[in-house]
Amino acid sequence: MLKIGIVGANGYSGAELVRLLARHPRAQLEMLISHRTKGTMLTAHYPHFQQIIEAGLEDMVPDEIAGRVELLFFATPSGVAKNWVPRFVDKGLKCIDLSGDFRLDGEAYRQWYKREPAPQKELDKAIYGLSEMNADRIKEAQLIANPGCFPTAALLGLLPPVQGGFIDTSFIVIDGKTGVSGAGRTPSLGNLFTEVNENTGAYKVGSHQHTPEIERFIKAFAGKEAKISFTPHLIPMTRGILCTIYAPLAKKVTTEDVRQYYRKVYKGRKFIRIRPAGSFPSTKEVYASNYCDIGVHVDERTGRLVVISAIDNLVKGASGQAIQNMNLLFGLEEDTGLDHVPVYP
Amino acid sequence: MLKIGIVGANGYSGAELVRLLARHPRAQLEMLISHRTKGTMLTAHYPHFQQIIEAGLEDMVPDEIAGRVELLFFATPSGVAKNWVPRFVDKGLKCIDLSGDFRLDGEAYRQWYKREPAPQKELDKAIYGLSEMNADRIKEAQLIANPGCFPTAALLGLLPPVQGGFIDTSFIVIDGKTGVSGAGRTPSLGNLFTEVNENTGAYKVGSHQHTPEIERFIKAFAGKEAKISFTPHLIPMTRGILCTIYAPLAKKVTTEDVRQYYRKVYKGRKFIRIRPAGSFPSTKEVYASNYCDIGVHVDERTGRLVVISAIDNLVKGASGQAIQNMNLLFGLEEDTGLDHVPVYP
Amino acid sequence: MLKIGIVGANGYSGAELVRLLARHPRAQLEMLISHRTKGTMLTAHYPHFQQIIEAGLEDMVPDEIAGRVELLFFATPSGVAKNWVPRFVDKGLKCIDLSGDFRLDGEAYRQWYKREPAPQKELDKAIYGLSEMNADRIKEAQLIANPGCFPTAALLGLLPPVQGGFIDTSFIVIDGKTGVSGAGRTPSLGNLFTEVNENTGAYKVGSHQHTPEIERFIKAFAGKEAKISFTPHLIPMTRGILCTIYAPLAKKVTTEDVRQYYRKVYKGRKFIRIRPAGSFPSTKEVYASNYCDIGVHVDERTGRLVVISAIDNLVKGASGQAIQNMNLLFGLEEDTGLDHVPVYP
Amino acid sequence: MLKIGIVGANGYSGAELVRLLARHPRAQLEMLISHRTKGTMLTAHYPHFQQIIEAGLEDMVPDEIAGRVELLFFATPSGVAKNWVPRFVDKGLKCIDLSGDFRLDGEAYRQWYKREPAPQKELDKAIYGLSEMNADRIKEAQLIANPGCFPTAALLGLLPPVQGGFIDTSFIVIDGKTGVSGAGRTPSLGNLFTEVNENTGAYKVGSHQHTPEIERFIKAFAGKEAKISFTPHLIPMTRGILCTIYAPLAKKVTTEDVRQYYRKVYKGRKFIRIRPAGSFPSTKEVYASNYCDIGVHVDERTGRLVVISAIDNLVKGASGQAIQNMNLLFGLEEDTGLDHVPVYP
Structure with a gap:
């Protein structure tokens, strides 16, 4: 059994790692680490784990951790992993960071996250964990930068038509909708039920830190410069991300041409489901599962492509993809422990 | 007192007209008409009207209606008003149609609504009831085509920068989000709580009938041809529409330049609220009120304008604007009976 | 115009007072007081008030307040008003406290609120503001203890059959359901969208501070000792309280007998609506209004009475009833400024 | 592999059987039967099954079914299974009926369901599938009457203190709260998002058909006559049932005494989780899992016991318990294929 530690x-996203790893046939939850609540039981915070994971939360003690686990997940806010990962990497542990600390180059990180980046050595080492697009490098990685929730949905939806030359990348619009769990469990005014329920609005207009991440990996995986307009919206639901993507067509094609190209790109990738023409995914249809569902539409009237992609932000957008990357890293089948059927309704 | 009839x-939207008109100081609800449920009490369907409006639903009998009311609202599904309005107009009644029957030219109606349009004579007579943009003509109208919910939010947000020459209309994206009440009260699978709750998805991708309405009135009010990409999304909330609008800038301006232009365009219009720079409206902030709140952002990085507009789909997007038009039509102050403070939280 | 100050x-509930008083024909919002956020604009916290109430929040300076306002609402958490009210009462101001500070006798307050009670002198002065049951005394009051949200719904539903001798008070069960706004706007884990949405649970089982308030005023208004079991539940909705009340019948009666008795008790009281037999209120049917809707059922099979009462917790359960009491206190019609039609759907 | 058919x-609840059985290690979904939609693909109705269950819906042809499956689930509305089950039982198939057709005696069924009961022969054969209370008989059954959703939560919460003589059964109140999915997928006014969202109300007051089911099995499993007051409430959530149960104590005990008794009764039963004293379950904590969580409170002040039990109505309240019964019936471990961790948040 693979011995696992979870920081945060x-x-x-930490609790979601627990949910998924509790039933993973090859992994063992060895350490649950939470500096702030060390010494308490996980079930004191999450009673739903009663009789399933009866474990205590431990402090962040690097030497002890290094002796007990082989793989460490960082399910921490941005700004934490960059300080800790280097010493674990030096000790030979494998690390998967779910935060944004290793996804951008140093300069862009400084600009969009408003803080100092991780050391260059570790930035150089970090492999971007977009499983379906980067599996070969992920398998060899020591440090994985797990993608952000919006970039996962946006890139899985957008990369095929960019790679295939179907669209012009000079004016791409990505309109994102997210459930509230993406904001984490720390209480704040903006996440109160009373503020979010029966309400929809945009946030971080023109300034969301997932913008440069999406642009960077369009360049990395498809070789094209792209200037995207990305606007995230907070939706009154707990889980789910939907990205609605608009771009001008670069050549005359039909919806079916584009669909077939997606199917070719994602052939054999179990977690990607391309919808039949005329059908578009909604977030509930991937709920609590690791699927990314994609629907495409060639709008002949306007000469544009519309792509809609849906994920569960806590699974494919965070903890599920992290485990998918763990599977790749340790030579397991990509979907080991991840074959959950979406919960619907 | 102005004697009012409501068909549907x-x-x-009929019940919302009742809610608003029940407290209107100059209007009197004379006839509530519902062919399908004639002979029953309104409170049998809407117990919340108990002790407020204790009236019966009556059948559609044109001669009787013509004798009892001066103004007739049609709060009916598309395809109904076009058959009835002509005979009331001939009798000299004023009519305000909340459906799509008089908003498009005949050819576009046939194409997007998939049915025969209203007679040309009435189409020629119909005045588009976008109150803030068309008040002078509304005041003289006999037949008002009340705007669609999405077009109201989209046009109020989009017209100023088109009129001001701030944006290039060749690639406009309007990403719409709507609450479920826009779908009406007729039970259908897609509107069940279990299907909508904890869920978000797009519908009518590339084919929503509000698309040509928006394009037509960009042309009518700003004189520009525009090809818009419009995608509506169903959000798990009862009320509210949010439009997120993206367009390339046509000249170098700041957010503040654009804001000031909006303020100039909407000077004196009580129901339009332009947000301070950096602030964007959410739907709850206009809940149960006739306001349209608008936020703008010049994205210098991409050279694009982002506009976000929010309305309550049942008020400013339907019944509230219809009453605003009634007020204009009968020489009342525009906000008579419509000064509701948004209900928040 | 009556000059009003709002503390908190x-x-x-402060913002709800603002919403309702902004359109009250006889009241003027003279001072908005918030110690913690003094010096900021109300619209910085509640953008939905833009163009409606453009006022700043002021500090708590008793002498200045006494000079500017005639009536002071305390919309503060329990434990605040008891320290401030005495000095305003001494200066001759009228005060309406929306918190629990003046609803219980000192001993019960100490036991259930776990803090020291208000001075006995003010406790003696305080009149319980259950408008429909206590109007005569409210009219003469200087200090009004506005009822709690659950007690309002519970007492309005329960008092008539106790007064009429229809039920045995030895085993009364009140199962309460509340929207989340009752918990206020201070962020806490339990009120996060992610914790409340798609979830229902009980809280403060056997220990909610509204329990002794209900028992005290059953005694005060109906002269009966009652031991109630009261369990509040948090429901994934923003507004609304529903109380389901069960009690053994003390005599053989029909549903219609009991209904008629309620109608007699509440004759002329505009905000109480007794449902027809077989119809029961739901919370949305009183949304954003000051109504209390009540449905009753005599269950012959078990020999018990079931009563269901619904209010909007922020209106009839707090700010609306406070204004109703203000109206009584200042000789206005009870429903002045409170004639809102429920917002449905 | 056990060959399974699902009618409905x-x-x-049919789709939930599919979700759970799709990953069951010993079962094979052989036939999906739906008379009304025969000839279509399941994914046409539930796109979330794409790439998981790509099967067609077949017609109800008894002879063919009998030849292909060993076990037949009826996930049909009440009134269907009673007509079909007899002929399958005669052919030797095992049947598990999720509807109410085999839970009551004929007379009570006629009275509460307002239709003719199943033949007496099959009623005699039917074993009530409350897994934790009736495992021995379930193992030998040919026909299982799977319990209703409310009775499952109510009986699992209520039977131990009745069996243990802790409470007086003469005045039991069960206040039930349910998510909307219990009403099924057939569109109706009462289940529209717009009617249910931001709303809570009671339904079938004094007349819900689960009332006699609960009373019958209190008698069957604990030997006591009980007259319960049961009021179901519709809560704006998709899944989940919470029962809040009140009863007078029959002897002087502490919360801990009662807790220990529950633990004894449910020793070894994996799906029952008794909460620590002072902790009470909420529905989200069992979401999408087969757990029933129970919290108890002895209220010394009133001399009453309060019990709160929570289940997912579609899992433990329907399809999950049905599979648990299938496991018992075929000699498998009770939790085979049912070890889902609750999805939280």
Whole structure:
């Protein structure tokens, strides 16, 4: 059994790692780490784990961790992993960071995250964990930068038509909609039920840190410069991300041409489901699962392509993809422990 | 007192007309008409009207109606008003149609609504009731085509920068989000709580009938041809529409330049609220009120304008604007009976 | 115009007072007081008030307040008003406290609120503001203890059959359901969208501070000792309280007998609506209004009475009833400024 | 592999059987039967099954079914299974009926369901599938009457203190709260998003058909006559049932005494989780899982016991318990294929 530690086990993506790893046939939850709530039981914070994971939360003690686990997940807010990962990497542990600390180059990180980046050595080492697009490099990685929730949905939806030359990348619009769990479990005014329920609005207009991440990996995986307009919206639901993507067509094609190209790109990738023409995914249809569902539409009237992609932000957008990357890293089948059927309704 | 009839009083926009008119100081609800449920009490369908409006639903009998009311609202599904309005107009009644029957030219109606249009004579007579943009003509109208919910939010947000020459109309994206009440009260699978709750998805991708309405009135009010990409999304909330609008800038301007232009265009219009720079409206902030809130952002990085507009789909997007038009039509102050403070939280 | 001050204008019941008083024909919002956020604009916290109430939040300076206002609402958490009210009462101001500070006798307050009670002198002065049951005394009051949200719904539903001798008070069960706004606007884990949405649970089982308030005023208004079991539940909705009340019948009666008795008790009281037999209120049917709707059922099979009462917790359960009491206190019609039609859907 | 047929595969509890059985290690979904939608693909109705269950819906042809499956689930509305089950039982198939057709004696069924009961022969054969209370008989059954959703939560919460003599059964109140999925997928006014969202109300007050089911099995499993007051409430959530149960204590005990008794009764039963004293379950904590969580409170002040039990109505309240019964019936471990961790948040 693969011995696992989770730093930040008390947050939502930490708890989602616990949910998924509790039933993973090859992994063993060895350490649940939470500096702030060390010494308490996980079930004190999450009673739904009663009789399933009866473990205590431990402090962040690097030497002890290094002796007990082989793989460490960082399910921490941005700004934490960059300080800790280097010493674990030096000790030979494998690390998967779910935060944004290793996804951008140093300069862009400084600009969009408003803080100092991780050391260059580790930035150079970090492999971007977009599983379906980067599996070969992920398998060899020591440090994986797990993609952001919006970039996962946006890139899986957008990369095929960019790679295939179907669209012009000079004016791409990505309109993102997210459930509230993406904001984590720390109480704040903006995440109160009373503020979010029966309400929809945009946030971080023109300034969301997932913008440069999407542009960077369009360049990395498709070789094209792209200037995207990305606007995230907060939707009154707990889980789910939907990205609605608009771009001008670069050549005359039909919806079916584009669909077939997606199917070719994602052939054999179990977690990507391309919808039949005329059908578009909604977030509930991937709920609590690791699927990314994609629908495409060639709008002949306007000469544009519309792509809609849906994921569960806590699974494919965070903890599920992290485990998918773990599977790749340790030579397991990509979907080991991840074959959940979406919960619907 | 102005004697009012409502055709389709049993639907959601009919009931919203009742809610608003029940406290209107100059209007009197004379007839509530519902062919399907005639002979029943309104409170049998809407117990919340108990002790407020204790009236019966009556059948559609044109001669009787013509004798009892001066103004007739049609709060009916598309395809109904076009058959009835002509005979009331001939009798000299004023009519305000909340459906799409008089908003498009005949050819576009046939194409997007998939049915025969209203007679040309009435189409020629119909005045588009976008109150803030068309008040002078509304005041003289006999037949008002009340705007669609999405077009109201989209046009109020989009017209100023088109009129001011701030944006290039060749690639406009309007990403729409709507609450479920826009779908009406007739039960259908897609509107069940279990299908909508904890869920978000797009519908009518590339084919929504509000698309040509928006394009037509960009042309009518700003003189520009525009090809818009419009994608509506169903959001798990009852009320509210948010439009997120993206367009390339046509000249170098700041957010503040654009804001000031909006303020100039909407000077004196009580129901339009332009947000301070950096602030963007959410739907709850206009809940149950007739306001349209608008936020703008010049994205210098991409050279694009982002506009976000929010309305309550049942008020400013339907019944509230219809009453605003009634006020204009009968020489009342525009906000008579419409000064509701948004209900928040 | 009656000059009003609101202490705690920045909380939800404070903001609800602002919403309702902004359109009250006889009241003028003279001072909005918030110690913690003094010096900021109300619209910085509640953008939905833009162009409606453009006022700043002021500090708590008793002498200045006494000079500017005639009536002071305390929309503060329990434990605040008891320290401030005495000095305003001494200066001759009228005060309406929306918190629990003046609803219980000192001993019960100490036991259930776990803090020291208000001075006995003010406790003696305080009149319980259950408008429909206590109007005569409210009219003469200087200090009004506005009822709690659950007690309002519970007592309005329960008092008539106790007064009429229809039920045995030895085993009364009140199962309460509340929207989340009752918990206020201060962020806490339990009120996060992600914790409340798609979820229902009980809280403060056997220990909610509204329990002794209900028992005290059953005794006060109906002269009966009652031991109630009261369990509040948090429901994934923003507004609304529903109380389902069960009690053994003390005599053989029909549903219609009991209904008629309610109608007699509440004759002329505009905000109480007794449902027809077989119809029961739901919370949305009183949304954003000051109504209390009540449905009753005599269950012959079990020999018990079931009563269901619904209010909007922020209106009839807090700010609306406070204004109703203000109206009584200042000789206005009870429903002045409170004639809102429920917002449905 | 055990060959399974599902009658009513197109409804919510049918789809939930598919979700759970798709990953069951010993079962094979051999036939999905839906008379009304025969000839279509399941994914046409439930796109979330794409790439997971790509099967067609078949017609109800008894002879063919008998030849292909060993076990037949009826996930049909009440009134269907009673007509079909007899002929399958005669052919030797095992049947598990999720509807109410075999839970009551004929007379009570006629009275509460307002239709003719199943033949007496099959009623005599039917074993009530409350897994934790009736495992021995379930193992030998040919026909299982799977319990209703409310009775499951109510009986699992209520039977231990009745069996243990802790409470007086003469005045039991069960206040039930349910998510909307219990109403099924057939569109109706009462289940529209717009009617249910931001709303809570009671339904079938004094007349819900689960009332006699609960009373019958209190008698059957605990030997006591009980007259319960049961009021179901519709809560704006998709899944989940919470029962809040009140009863007078029959002897002087502490919360801990009662807790220990529950633990004894449910020793070894994996799906029952008794909460620590002072902790009470909420529905989200069992979401999408087969758990029933129970919290208890002895209220010394009133001399009453309060019990709160939570289940997912579609899992433990329907399809999950049905599979648990299938496991018992075929000699498998009770939790085979049912070890889902609750999805939280």
